[in-house]
Each structure stands twice: as structure tokens, then as C-alpha cells.
Amino acid sequence: MTQNNYDVTADLTPEGRVEWDLMVAGEVYQDSHPEIERKRVEAKKLFRAYNALDYDQETERRAIMEQLFAAVGDDVFIEPNFRCEMGRNISIGSHAYINFDCVMLDNAPITIGDYVWIAPMVGLFATNHALDFEERKAGACQAKPIVIEDGVWLGGHVTVLGGVTIGRGAVIGAGSVVTHDIPAGVIAVGNPARVLRPITDADKTGFCERIAARDAAR
Numbered sequence: 001m002t003q004n005n006y007d008v009t010a011d012l013t014p015e016g017r018v019e020w021d022l023m024v025a026g027e028v029y030q031d032s033h034p035e036i037e038r039k040r041v042e043a044k045k046l047f048r049a050y051n052a053l054d055y056d057q058e059t060e061r062r063a064i065m066e067q068l069f070a071a072v073g074d075d076v077f078i079e080p081n082f083r084c085e086m087g088r089n090i091s092i093g094s095h096a097y098i099n100f101d102c103v104m105l106d107n108a109p110i111t112i113g114d115y116v117w118i119a120p121m122v123g124l125f126a127t128n129h130a131l132d133f134e135e136r137k138a139g140a141c142q143a144k145p146i147v148i149e150d151g152v153w154l155g156g157h158v159t160v161l162g163g164v165t166i167g168r169g170a171v172i173g174a175g176s177v178v179t180h181d182i183p184a185g186v187i188a189v190g191n192p193a194r195v196l197r198p199i200t201d202a203d204k205t206g207f208c209e210r211i212a213a214r215d216a217a218r
């Protein structure tokens with residue numbers, strides 16, 4: 001696990017720092033503040049550089065992930081085109097795989113565990129614009145954290161909203177919109193996502209035994 005220890009807010013003025021701190025703390029903040037926007041552009045430059053890399057540029061890919069994210073574990077692969085808001089509010093565990101066209105709006109912390117699989121075109125949207133039009137026009141936003149625990153699989157086109165925790169090992173069906181917490185070890189589907197059933201030993205296919213037997217026979 002590489003922990004990004006540099007202070008990304010060091011160059012903010014006191015006013016910019018207030019907006020940043022409110023944002024990360026889940027309070028209403030000014031999303032259009034020029035210093036928040038400057039941080040957003042820094043992240044965009046990094047993910048654009050990441051997305052332009054070739055598949056064999058492993059060292060360069062790792063260097064950008066370590067600069068962009070708050071923390072990133074070992075053996076993490078993110079397919080292009082990955083896009084995010086701030087980057088530095090995202091923590092990713094080890095052995096995570098994020099498929100094509102993922103978007104993470106990380107104005108609040110987004111925490112992704114070990115062995116999390118994310119299918120194509122998934123959105124993790126921590127942020128809401130203000131509901132009141134005058135406030136929205138003035139740039140008011142509020143973000144809530146998202147937690148994707150170890151071993152979760154998010155199907156294609158899943159949307160996860162702010163304030164949601166998805167429990168260890170859960171599977172979220174393609175196209176679902178997750179608006180509430182999902183417990184560990186279940187399949188949840190739909191909009192809004194509801195628990196379909198628990199995942200049990202009956203879901204085992206014998207795959208691991210077959211691979212172990214194959215490898216033992218080599």
C-alpha cells in the first residue's frame with residue numbers, strides 16, 4: 001500500500017482551505033471556488049496522462065496513481081478512460097480491478113477495499129448539487145463518503161450515490177442505482193438497489209477445486 005503523504009492543500013489560501021475542508025467534511029461548500037477548480041484541473045491533468053499511457057507502461061501508470069490518489073495498494077489496474085474529480089480523496093486497496101470508463105466524483109472520501117472488481121461504465125458519485133436553484137447557481141454542493149468494502153463486485157453501469165457503504169463480498173447487478181447501504185454477502189439489483197438474496201455455498205461452481213486439481217496434476 002502506498003500512502004500519499006504530501007499535503008495537497010498546502011498551496012491553498014485560507015479562504016480556499018475553508019472551502020476544501022467543508023467539502024471533505026461533508027458540509028455545504030462552494031464547488032465553483034477558483035481554488036477548488038484549480039485542484040480539479042490538477043487531477044484532470046493526471047488522469048488524462050494516465051489514460052494516454054500504453055499497456056506496457058507499468059512504472060508510469062503506478063507513478064501517476066501514487067500521485068493522484070490518497071492511497072493505492074499493490075496489484076491495482078485501472079482501465080482507461082478513468083476520470084475523477086479530485087483524486088486525492090480516493091483510497092484503493094490491493095488487487096482491485098477497475099474496468100473501462102469509470103467515473104469517481106470524490107469530493108468526499110471514496111474508499112475501495114481489496115479484491116474489488118468494478119465493471120465498465122460505473123459511477124461513484126459522492127456529490128450532490130444544492131436542490132435550491134439559487135444556491136445551485138451560486139455553486140453550492142455537498143458530498144458524502146462512499147465505502148466499497150473488500151471483495152465487492154459492481155456490475156456494469158452501476159451508480160453508487162454518496163453516503164453509501166457496500167458490505168464485504170456483495171454483488172451489485174448491472175445497471176443498479178445504489179442509494180442505501182447494502183449488507184455484506186448479498187446480491188442486490190435494481191433502481192433503487194434492493195437485496196435479491198444472500199450469496200451461499202450453493203453459488204459455488206467447483207471452479208477452485210478444478211483449478212487446484214489441474215495445477216496439482218502438472
Ligand SMILES: CC(=O)SCCNC(=O)CCNC(=O)[C@H](O)C(C)(C)COP(=O)(O)OP(=O)(O)OC[C@H]1O[C@@H](n2cnc3c(N)ncnc32)[C@H](O)[C@@H]1OP(=O)(O)O
Pocket residue numbers: 097099117118119120153154155156157171172173174175176187189190196
Ligand atoms: C470487471 C467486470 O465486472 S466486467 C463484467 C461485467 N459484467 C456485468 O456487469 C454483469 C453483472 N451481472 C448481473 O447483473 C447478474 O444479473 C447477476 C450477477 C446480478 C446475476 O445474479 P443471479 O443471482 O444469477 O440472478 P438471476 O439471473 O438468477 O436473476 C434473478 C432475478 O433478478 C433479476 N436480475 C438479475 N440481474 C438484474 C439486474 N442487474 N437488474 C435488475 N434485475 C436483475 C432477474 O431478472 C431475475 O428476476 P426474476 O426472478 O423476476 O426473473
